[in-house]
Amino acid sequence: MSMTIKKATWPIAKDLAFDINNKANAAIEKYGRENVINAALGTLADDSGKIIALDSVYDRLSQMDRSIIASYAPIEGEDGFREAVLDSLFENHRPKAFMTAISTPGGTGAIRSGVFTYADEGDPVLSHDYYWGPYKKICDEFGRDFITYNFFTDDYKFDIEAYKAAMAKALENKDRLVSIINSPGNNPTGYSLSDDEWDEVIKACQDLAIAGKKITLIVDVAYIEYAGSGKQKEFFEKFTGLDPNFFVIVAYSMSKSHTAYGLRSGAAIGISSKKEIIDEFENSLAHSARCNWSNGVHAPQLILKDLENDKDGYKKELENLRLMLEKRAEIFVREAKAKKLAMIPYFGGFFTFIPTDKAFEIAENLEKENIFTIPQAKGIRVAICATNEKDIIKLVDRLSYFMANL
Amino acid sequence: MSMTIKKATWPIAKDLAFDINNKANAAIEKYGRENVINAALGTLADDSGKIIALDSVYDRLSQMDRSIIASYAPIEGEDGFREAVLDSLFENHRPKAFMTAISTPGGTGAIRSGVFTYADEGDPVLSHDYYWGPYKKICDEFGRDFITYNFFTDDYKFDIEAYKAAMAKALENKDRLVSIINSPGNNPTGYSLSDDEWDEVIKACQDLAIAGKKITLIVDVAYIEYAGSGKQKEFFEKFTGLDPNFFVIVAYSMSKSHTAYGLRSGAAIGISSKKEIIDEFENSLAHSARCNWSNGVHAPQLILKDLENDKDGYKKELENLRLMLEKRAEIFVREAKAKKLAMIPYFGGFFTFIPTDKAFEIAENLEKENIFTIPQAKGIRVAICATNEKDIIKLVDRLSYFMANL
Numbered sequence: 071m072s073m074t075i076k077k078a079t080w081p082i083a084k085d086l087a088f089d090i091n092n093k094a095n096a097a098i099e100k101y102g103r104e105n106v107i108n109a110a111l112g113t114l115a116d117d118s119g120k121i122i123a124l125d126s127v128y129d130r131l132s133q134m135d136r137s138i139i140a141s142y143a144p145i146e147g148e149d150g151f152r153e154a155v156l157d158s159l160f161e162n163h164r165p166k167a168f169m170t171a172i173s174t175p176g177g178t179g180a181i182r183s184g185v186f187t188y189a190d191e192g193d194p195v196l197s198h199d200y201y202w203g204p205y206k207k208i209c210d211e212f213g214r215d216f217i218t219y220n221f222f223t224d225d226y227k228f229d230i231e232a233y234k235a236a237m238a239k240a241l242e243n244k245d246r247l248v249s250i251i252n253s254p255g256n257n258p259t260g261y262s263l264s265d266d267e268w269d270e271v272i273k274a275c276q277d278l279a280i281a282g283k284k285i286t287l288i289v290d291v292a293y294i295e296y297a298g299s300g301k302q303k304e305f306f307e308k309f310t311g312l313d314p315n316f317f318v319i320v321a322y323s324m325s326k327s328h329t330a331y332g333l334r335s336g337a338a339i340g341i342s343s344k345k346e347i348i349d350e351f352e353n354s355l356a357h358s359a360r361c362n363w364s365n366g367v368h369a370p371q372l373i374l375k376d377l378e379n380d381k382d383g384y385k386k387e388l389e390n391l392r393l394m395l396e397k398r399a400e401i402f403v404r405e406a407k408a409k410k411l412a413m414i415p416y417f418g419g420f421f422t423f424i425p426t427d428k429a430f431e432i433a434e435n436l437e438k439e440n441i442f443t444i445p446q447a448k449g450i451r452v453a454i455c456a457t458n459e460k461d462i463i464k465l466v467d468r469l470s471y472f473m474a475n476l
Numbered sequence: 477m478s479m480t481i482k483k484a485t486w487p488i489a490k491d492l493a494f495d496i497n498n499k500a501n502a503a504i505e506k507y508g509r510e511n512v513i514n515a516a517l518g519t520l521a522d523d524s525g526k527i528i529a530l531d532s533v534y535d536r537l538s539q540m541d542r543s544i545i546a547s548y549a550p551i552e553g554e555d556g557f558r559e560a561v562l563d564s565l566f567e568n569h570r571p572k573a574f575m576t577a578i579s580t581p582g583g584t585g586a587i588r589s590g591v592f593t594y595a596d597e598g599d600p601v602l603s604h605d606y607y608w609g610p611y612k613k614i615c616d617e618f619g620r621d622f623i624t625y626n627f628f629t630d631d632y633k634f635d636i637e638a639y640k641a642a643m644a645k646a647l648e649n650k651d652r653l654v655s656i657i658n659s660p661g662n663n664p665t666g667y668s669l670s671d672d673e674w675d676e677v678i679k680a681c682q683d684l685a686i687a688g689k690k691i692t693l694i695v696d697v698a699y700i701e702y703a704g705s706g707k708q709k710e711f712f713e714k715f716t717g718l719d720p721n722f723f724v725i726v727a728y729s730m731s732k733s734h735t736a737y738g739l740r741s742g743a744a745i746g747i748s749s750k751k752e753i754i755d756e757f758e759n760s761l762a763h764s765a766r767c768n769w770s771n772g773v774h775a776p777q778l779i780l781k782d783l784e785n786d787k788d789g790y791k792k793e794l795e796n797l798r799l800m801l802e803k804r805a806e807i808f809v810r811e812a813k814a815k816k817l818a819m820i821p822y823f824g825g826f827f828t829f830i831p832t833d834k835a836f837e838i839a840e841n842l843e844k845e846n847i848f849t850i851p852q853a854k855g856i857r858v859a860i861c862a863t864n865e866k867d868i869i870k871l872v873d874r875l876s877y878f879m880a881n882l
Contacts, residue, residue: 072756073690073692073721073748077596078594079759080760080763085551092550120543121546123546136534137529138738139534139738140527140529140736140739141519142494142517144494145491175768175770176769176770178768178770182767187481188481204766207763207766211764211768329546331546331547331548332546332547332549332775334581334771334772342479347478347479349488350479351480353486354480354484354485354486356491357613358617360491360584361584361614361617362584362768363768364581365740368737
């Protein structure tokens with residue numbers, strides 16, 4: 071007995087991060103916030119565990135005319151929002167290229183439309199083998215062929231040889247691929263590609279494009295504002311002079327950068343050396359927008375636009391958040407070192423990552439002590455964004471205990 | 477030169493309603509609001525042309541804790557929201573059936589996931605031949621076969637024979653179909669199916685389901701709160717005792733009922749006589765949610781939940797809006813009658829409709845006089861939701877002039 075079509079029929083599978091977060095919240099309800107460590111969901115929380123909402127963002131929401139909040143945004147997004155996305159994302163590191171931004175619900179919508187529009191059914195979509203789960207799920211949803219390659223060399227550098235080999239193999243019988251790279255401040259690992267590594271990635275894509283393959287690179291930068299103090303945007307300039315067969319989409323999200331997770335606002339930015347490639351990107355993504363969510367949430371678009379004209383307050387708040395996160399990461403690294411716990415190098419973002427093949431077993435034991443983390447095939451993800459310094463010390467202690475004793 | 481896959485490549489096609497609305501706004505900017513009639517976009521405006529935002533809704537937004545607004549909603553939606561959707565939608569006319577509601581961005585997301593999940597590529601998706609444009613666009617996006625049938629008999633009743641014939645023909649070589657009906661307060665016509673007409677629709681679907689065909693009926697009720705004073709919900713009770721092959725999805729939207737267009741909140745409600753059909757609906761729609769928009773906007777979900785516990789103020793505001801709209805419709809009907817302008821019977825909703833095969837020519841001439849309407853293949857749609865009584869009189873006068881003189 072089934073009504074759904076086969077391709078849209080899925081087993082019951084609660085989303086892991088949201089499901090564990092629900093368990094953590096139930097534990098908080100039962101035992102009190104001070105007795106639970108919720109290092110599961112990627113949301114910035116202050117030291118008392120309360121989700122942080124930036125004044126510069128939410129003051130503007132409070133002051134906005136209600137009939138404006140109520141009104142529809144244009145399908146592609148407010149013009150001023152679309153410009154503000156480019157300005158706030160690239161700052162002084164714009165690539166010299168044709169570009170446009172189309173509003174999407176968070177980064178998810180941008181990745182979804184990139185995969186849907188630039189890979190056909192059965193076409194390869196590549197990502198590193200530590201990855202945000204929805205990448206694979208999106209490929210399942212649309213029948214795209216999700217393929218992973220080895221992310222890191224033994225000394226935790228980006229494994230460019232594995233990347234090149236995976237692209238070559240994927241293109242043996244195909245003439246196009248989509249590649250998703252989540253950097254800087256990778257989720258789940260905290261890793262950021264260096265400028266040299268970006269050079270190698272771009273050269274590998276360029277070579278294939280020049281040879282006639284259609285290469286679309288989606289760069290998921292959800293955590294970019296928490297991954298260094300300015301330098302982390304320099305790699306954008308490298309997307310200059312791309313072969314016309316090499317197209318770049320940057321998946322932009324206001325969720326983390328503006329503490330606006332629940333307002334669902336983001337954008338897909340297309341970057342190409344050809345104007346016509348940008349025009350068709352705009353048409354296709356507007357078509358997808360109209361057919362999936364119609365248009366974006368209006369208020370956050372107007373907030374971003376307004377912030378671009380008066381950003382000092384926002385910049386100061388953001389810098390404080392970045393420093394809070396940096397401090398927590400330092401403590402995590404220090405404690406892990408003291409406990410001889412191996413971790414993937416942290417450069418930024420909301421998470422640290424402990425590689426282990428016993429992740430699910432360890433996470434289960436941690437849960438019994440009301441410590442909630444996200445176990446994955448290759449290790450344990452710890453949301454330092456949501457965990458205060460005292461709790462980080464305790465968490466690393468218990469994590470290292472179970473690592474040694476299971 | 478193209479990077480997009482063929483199936484996701486679309487000609488430049490501005491969305492008509494949003495595009496004409498942009499033109500209207502430009503005219504208002506240039507000539508002043510009092511010299512422009514914007515009867516294009518489906519948004520309730522007061523007599524001065526300002527978009528209405530209900531206090532009962534937006535007071536709650538103002539009072540909401542910022543860290544709650546900032547936080548993520550669960551993928552399927554807050555439990556309390558999902559219950560509130562069923563309560564506020566059905567009131568005391570619940571079908572006796574298994575049901576669940578999944579959060580979607582407006583009604584669009586619900587229709588999108590209904591079409592995506594219950595019709596495969598090439599499968600028929602039927603609608604009446606006056607229809608909301610995105611129905612066809614969604615089918616184009618996903619390669620579903622959009623088919624229309626004659627909506628009205630000569631005396632403007634629902635053409636049940638045309639509906640049955642279209643379903644029979646569509647199923648000649650197919651074993652499933654999706655049917656979309658937008659009632660009550662149809663967009664663009666203002667038509668509502670009578671209870672007898674619903675009986676006939678349901679019997680036609682039941683007969684096919686009993687014969688082994690899989691029939692999914694999507695009922696788009698975006699305008700239901702503006703289509704009568706209570707009676708318009710009685711037909712929901714008829715979705716009781718459906719054959720297991722007959723599945724109903726109600727596309728629910730907060731856009732119109734809560735003046736929350738720009739907050740993008742709605743739901744898909746599945747109705748079946750079998751629990752397992754509802755379970756697979758929930759799994760599939762949650763999968764689609766995670767892969768397309770991740771989760772819904774949090775604040776409106778919590779507002780709906782809160783309103784269900786304390787709805788008097790909201791109900792009163794809504795009733796005033798309904799009466800405002802009813803009054804405008806009465807004047808439109810009266811003026812049209814005086815000018816001998818034929819129109820489709822109006823039962824509710826945001827629009828009235830004048831059938832003509834010269835719609836585009838007439839609309840163009842109206843635009844020259846700063847009167848903005850939406851021309852369609854079968855006639856002209858007038859957004860009485862956005863037009864005050866004085867402007868309606870002028871609009872009907874000029875419309876009838878061009879009807880007679882072009």
